[in-house]
Amino acid sequence: MSFTIARTVEDALAAMATGARPIAGGTDLVVGARHGKAPLPSALVAIDRLRELKSCERTADGVSIGALFTHHDIETHPLLTTVYAGLADGSALVGSPATRHVGTIGGNIMNASPAMDTGAPLAVMGAEVELRSLRGSRRVPIEQLWTGPGRTCAEPDELCVAVHIPAPGERANSAYLRLEYRRAMEIAVVGAAAFVALAEDGTIAALRVGLTAVSPTIFTGDLLGQVGRSVADAAAVAAELSSQQATPISDVRASDRYRRHTVGVMARRAVEAAARRAAGETIDIPVNRAIGIGAAS
Amino acid sequence: MSEQIHLHVNGVDYPVTIAQERNLLSVIRGEIGLTGTKEGCDDCECGACMVLLDGQPVNSCSYLAVQAQDREITTVEGLADGQALGMLQRNLLEAGGVQCGFCTPGMLISATALLARTPEPSEEQVRIGLSGNLCRCTGYTKIVQAVQRAATELTAG
Known part of the structure; x- marks a missing residue:
């Protein structure tokens, strides 16, 4: 080597x-x-x-996060822990x-793991990845980046230098949670992210859901049919659709049936949490702890 | 390929000639001879191998030694107060947070990093701070109490 x-x-x-x-x-x-x-x-x-590559800066249309920003940087960053x-x-x-x-x-x-914890939230927020090589630079919508488990569309000479996330806008926010059996050194059994924008009357103006560890890459979908409906109704539909459309595998951590069921539960809770945040409520980071998923200490 | 690099461990400069794929843990123990840092799972799960790299906790079993060159590495030996136990070490001992002792170096490293960034942690924050360290003896309660005692001692000055 x-x-x-x-x-x-x-x-x-x-x-x-x-x-x-790169390492x-x-x-x-x-x-x-x-x-x-x-x-x-x-x-x-x-x-x-x-x-x-260690910076995190506001831009005209959102935020740009350098590729070397760590998970600790993200979980303690004042802008990312509130708006994103x-x-x-x-x-x-x-x-x-x-x-x-x-x-x-x-x-x-x-790394493009289907179980990655940042993938679903970035996808529902409409993030783009900036890839750079000596040949130039390009931006790829994050869902198009992943082509399979452990695979991306990046060429071997392309380095990921940044992630760009558009600002959510008024009355909009996101949430991500996952099913886990223990509270540390865990990989998502299943997970779900939601991006919710609310209309002035509190009904859904936009809803996007992303699922973790239930398909070869992060699965995302716009729930356009839920616009104008109540958060509770939309959350129930998101749960049903998520369970229907998931194509999970059985492995040492869970059976496919269990994953199919629980990803619906995660999706419902993600929609509810994102909607509460969109309405102005503060829920501690991470939502998992705030709503008590994982064994109590 | 072998390479000579310099590792700064506990304030001392160590030139070592190592294969580039060697992990930091094996170099600290095998080349430098500081055996306080333990090899547990050798798989980035248990935290027994934890050291501080520029003040941040890192699992040294899964970190390339060449990547740590010219950085400040702190092992459990570096937490002692000369020949005496450091404050955290003493609290861990007095609170009964040490049984077989194998996880102790990693626990001390995690606790040191925690108290550096959160001088007055809640019990929940202590548990999160130590969440990368497995202990199969104590049940954790006395370790958590020891860190809280140390925090109180630190803030009382």
Whole structure:
């Protein structure tokens, strides 16, 4: 194996152009290699010292989060924990404090696990991923990024440098929660995110739901038919549709039947929580703890 | 490929020549000879191998040693007060938070990081702060109490 440390983004892109793979926190890459899931790449370029990828800035139409922003950065960021609350819900559930301090949003997205906790909230918020190579830069809607479990549409020389999320607008917010058996170092059994915009009379103006760990990639859908209906009605429909459209697998953590049922429950709760936030209520990050999912301490 | 790198552990500079795929844990224990940091699951689950990297907790079993070069690494040995126990160590012992002791170095590292960013943690915050560390002996209660005692001692000055 060869290993270099990039001092600039251009260093990293040049190394990737010759076949090196990027490493930041290594929480997926190194752990996966030690599991025998995939050997370490023959050439690695460490990108974790690239300061310019560690920022989080408001933009004219939302927020831009550098690829090296960690889950800990996200779960403690004043803007992300309020306006983009669903993302903070997801990051706050990842691994343990040690995982959250080194694990990055860029790594979570590009690892493309169907069970990733930031994927569903980013998808329902309409996020775009910025990919850069020596050949140039492009933005990809995040749902188009994932092409299968562990696979993305990024070319081997493209580095994820940022995630851009549009501002939710007035009376709109998001929430993400997951079913888990323990409260640390857990992977979502199933999860659901919702983005809800409310009309002035409190009915649904926009509703989008994203599902975790029930299909080869994060599953998302617009529930256009729910516009104008009450939050309670829309949440019930979201639950039913989520269970219907999920195509989960059975594995050591749950059977497909159990996942199909519980993802509906998660979807209903995600819609309810996002709607409460959209109406101005503050629910602590992560929603999972606030509504008591997971064993009590 | 082997490479000579410098690791700064507990304020001391250690030049080591290692294969680039070596994990930080094996280098700290095997090359540098500081064996306070433990290998538990060797799979990023149990937290026994935790060290501080520039003040932040990291599972050293799953972190490449070459990635830690020129950064400040703190192991459990670095938490002692000279030859005496550090404040957190003493509280853990006095509260009965140590039984077999295998998880203790990792617990101390997590607790150190927690108290650095949250000097007066609630019980819930202590439990979240220690949530990456498994203990199969104590049932956690006395470890949580020890961290709370240490926090009280710290804030009382």
